[in-house]
Amino acid sequence: MVTTETTSPPTLPQIIQGGMGIGVSNWRLANAVSRLGQLGVVSGTVIDTVLVRRLQDGDPGGHMRRALAHFPIPGIADELLRRYFLPEGRAPGAPYHLLPMYKQVVSSARQRVTVAAGFVETWLAREGHENDVGMNLLTKVQMPNLPTLYGAMLAGVATVIMGAGIPREIPGALDALASHRKATLRFDVEGLARDDAEWLTFDPAEIWPEGTLPATPLRRPHFYPVVSAVSLAATLARKSNGRVDGFVVEGPTAGGHNAPPRGAMQLDALGQPIYGERDAVDLVKLAELGLPFWVAGGVGTPDGLCAARAAGAAGIQVGTLFAFCDESGLAPDIKQETLRGVLSGTVEVRTDPRASPTGYPFKVVQLPGHEQDAAERERICDLGYLREAVKRDDGRMIYRCAAEPVNTYMQKGGTFCDTDGRRCLCNGLLADVGLAQERDGHVEPPLVTSGDDLASLAHFASPEGYTAGEVLEWLLHGTLVATA
Ligand SMILES: Cc1cc2nc3c(=O)[nH]c(=O)nc-3n(C[C@H](O)[C@H](O)[C@H](O)COP(=O)(O)O)c2cc1C
Numbered sequence: 001m002v003t004t005e006t007t008s009p010p011t012l013p014q015i016i017q018g019g020m021g022i023g024v025s026n027w028r029l030a031n032a033v034s035r036l037g038q039l040g041v042v043s044g045t046v047i048d049t050v051l052v053r054r055l056q057d058g059d060p061g062g063h064m065r066r067a068l069a070h071f072p073i074p075g076i077a078d079e080l081l082r083r084y085f086l087p088e089g090r091a092p093g094a095p096y097h098l099l100p101m102y103k104q105v106v107s108s109a110r111q112r113v114t115v116a117a118g119f120v121e122t123w124l125a126r127e128g129h130e131n132d133v134g135m136n137l138l139t140k141v142q143m144p145n146l147p148t149l150y151g152a153m154l155a156g157v158a159t160v161i162m163g164a165g166i167p168r169e170i171p172g173a174l175d176a177l178a179s180h181r182k183a184t185l186r187f188d189v190e191g192l193a194r195d196d197a198e199w200l201t202f203d204p205a206e207i208w209p210e211g212t213l214p215a216t217p218l219r220r221p222h223f224y225p226v227v228s229a230v231s232l233a234a235t236l237a238r239k240s241n242g243r244v245d246g247f248v249v250e251g252p253t254a255g256g257h258n259a260p261p262r263g264a265m266q267l268d269a270l271g272q273p274i275y276g277e278r279d280a281v282d283l284v285k286l287a288e289l290g291l292p293f294w295v296a297g298g299v300g301t302p303d304g305l306c307a308a309r310a311a312g313a314a315g316i317q318v319g320t321l322f323a324f325c326d327e328s329g330l331a332p333d334i335k336q337e338t339l340r341g342v343l344s345g346t347v348e349v350r351t352d353p354r355a356s357p358t359g360y361p362f363k364v365v366q367l368p369g370h371e372q373d374a375a376e377r378e379r380i381c382d383l384g385y386l387r388e389a390v391k392r393d394d395g396r397m398i399y400r401c402a403a404e405p406v407n408t409y410m411q412k413g414g415t416f417c418d419t420d421g422r423r424c425l426c427n428g429l430l431a432d433v434g435l436a437q438e439r440d441g442h443v444e445p446p447l448v449t450s451g452d453d454l455a456s457l458a459h460f461a462s463p464e465g466y467t468a469g470e471v472l473e474w475l476l477h478g479t480l481v482a483t484a
Helices: 027-035 047-056 060-068 076-084 108-126 145-154 170-178 230-239 283-288 302-310 332-343 368-376 406-411 425-432 452-459 468-477
Strands: 015-017 040-043 133-138 159-163 183-186 199-202 222-227 247-250 293-296 315-318 348-352 362-366 388-391 397-400
Touching: 015 027, 015 040, 015 468, 027 040, 027 108, 027 133, 027 468, 040 108, 047 060, 047 076, 047 108, 047 425, 060 076, 060 108, 076 108, 108 133, 108 145, 133 145, 145 170, 145 183, 145 199, 159 170, 159 247, 170 183, 170 222, 222 230, 230 247, 230 283, 247 283, 283 293, 293 302, 302 315, 302 468, 315 468, 332 452, 348 452
Parallel strands: 015 315, 040 133, 133 159, 159 222, 222 247, 247 293, 293 315
Antiparallel strands: 183 199, 348 362, 388 397
16 A cells, blocks of 8 residues: 655656546556656556456456456455455356446445546556556546545556546546545436435445544545536636646547537538637647646647747647557557558448437447447447436436437336437447447447547658557657658
């Protein structure tokens, strides 16, 4: 367990390796980047399922078990291994054993898995060097966030980066968790009466055996929300319930989810959201807030770094270039297929306003072989991380996802229109990193995301691949080690 009472003054990296879920920015990638002196970031999104699936696949290399052996809360590592570790891996075609889906209140055993998973990913990213490591989480995937953060903090995470929502209450939660106190977030629930509020709570005291809760505080990580407007940055800086230490300012060309355009949504001929001048962030105004910031989205070039720094940024956050490098969690065949497509000019990225059940635009790489599989996929919701909570008139809380079977969604009060075009990000993104669920001979198809700038890999990547170190070398010094 990593403890420190005060937070050391930040040494600001020029490059933040973007947090990429699910499992794309894994411990291996973050470790490689941090080792080289920039900020490596693990994704904490759905990390509990990632951990139990790696264990069910036999934990090749023993990394999960090595990290679990350092988990400070007694009994939990053994419990996890007993329940999920299959030394020989799954039998061919056998489905993964699923964790119970998150709800407002879950069992302590369920929370323990999530805490352990946040710990394991961070611990491995920090192994063998002294440099800082960050964790990225999506504000919208609310329910597992507190236990994931606590696990990451037990492993000494230095920075927490959160977008896809307005994480105003995370600074206070980090303060509470650093002193092993109960942390609380206002739970986003549809259908609440005006004066009604629901809460998500996580209390470390409930997972440490009685009498063992540590007295020494944990390191309180720096907190960088991801913003796409100065007004949001200003609100977060002034009205959060604790310290905000900087910002990642992300443009609409960035991979993964994007903020919707300002004003009414207008689509181009390909059905993609149209962004305009109002969506550009005034970096001069952002700098006036007096906090460091990193520019993200289509700036992953040596010139992009220089321009960002000239505009007052500490540096840039880069995703796409790292997503397809050797150390990332993407499955090797997906990396190769995408790189080949990029080099031959046959792969495209589409900003899909409908794909994500969150309602946020989401970038989808159009991989020819997989689009058909995805279109034919039978709807099923068995992971549920993107489920929204709805309070019914009778006071009961229900959970629904616009990508679940249409009838089920409508029985829960959802509208047919809402389900149109929605895709199961949970299963699709897990398939991207080699953790696809199999059911009765059907394997979940991947759903690959990247930034608009995917094509720029072409002047960097060779078909054999490239390393995170080569990406850093190029961004920082303009040196191209790998050539096409
Ligand atoms: C494959 C992939 C997955 C991503 N997933 C997340 C995520 O889970 N959370 C997040 O805040 N940003 C996510 N991003 C955005 C990156 O963190 C980063 O801000 C962005 O990629 C920067 O733009 P670039 O891709 O043009 O370099 C993702 C990006 C990619 C390429």
